[in-house]
Amino acid sequence: MTQVSPRQGQRSAWIIGASQGMGHALAGLLAQRGWRLWLSARRAQPLQELAQSTGGAAIAVDATDPAALHAAAERVFAGEPPELVLMNVGDYRPMPLQEFDIGLFEQLNRSNYLASVYLLDAVVPRMRPHGGQILLNVSAAAYRGLPMGAPYSAPKAATLHMAEALRPELMREGISLRVINPGFVRSRLTDRNAFSMPFRMEPEQAAQRIADGIDRRGFEITFPRRLTWMLKLLRCLPYPLFFASVNRWILRT
């Protein structure tokens, strides 16, 4: 692992899920803004390349392995601790009812929910002395269950509820637990969708929104608002109207 020495007053972050997509774009942007970075994902090669281009440190880890995540946290927090920890790991496959697959539920539960639980277990005790921010990249798909997405939106909803439940107590300890709820952002995950994705953004645009949201107050960073606020509205509908909308607008084809 390359060591990164802090400069006076330099901001710092640990991004887990940095080897591609939104996490990769965010790492590039934060490095441009002068941040010191620890970069994690499973594949070492793209991490090493990113570490070289950003001056960061690469720590390959599988976030669905709690012991490995603890070991990685120990390395990250060995020196000056990062002020921001971002859990950006996630996985997605569409699953129509005809392809119901418990293996997929288990797999996506590990990467979309349990990885965040393991991260909190690894970093909260280490962040207590200094405080800081923990960001979980959840999804606007967590707002409500939608067709074809049960194995994805269920663990994302669990992550969102967990964050809502833990935030008040963590705030008292000086740790701000927050969520990112994006709409569609082009990546290998959205490349698996055959349907049209309204207001889909590029990862660089998403990274910009996340970077700008880091210093804002509040629990949620969400974008693009014209989509995510429509989904929030769907969340407020009573069940008969909600299911009528799903049948009318989503299952109509």
Ligand SMILES: NC(=O)c1ccc[n+]([C@@H]2O[C@H](COP(=O)([O-])OP(=O)(O)OC[C@H]3O[C@@H](n4cnc5c(N)ncnc54)[C@H](OP(=O)(O)O)[C@@H]3O)[C@@H](O)[C@H]2O)c1
């Ligand atoms: N794209 C969207 O439209 C969208 C919308 C809402 C929310 N999100 C959420 O945003 C996050 C990033 O999504 P993305 O679209 O940028 O996905 P992506 O391009 O697939 O990137 C995911 C990153 O996580 C890493 N990763 C995956 N599983 C891992 C594991 N078990 N341990 C460690 N690292 C792991 C991947 O690298 P390795 O493969 O090398 O491990 C990669 O760096 C995810 O949580 C996703 O659910 C995405």
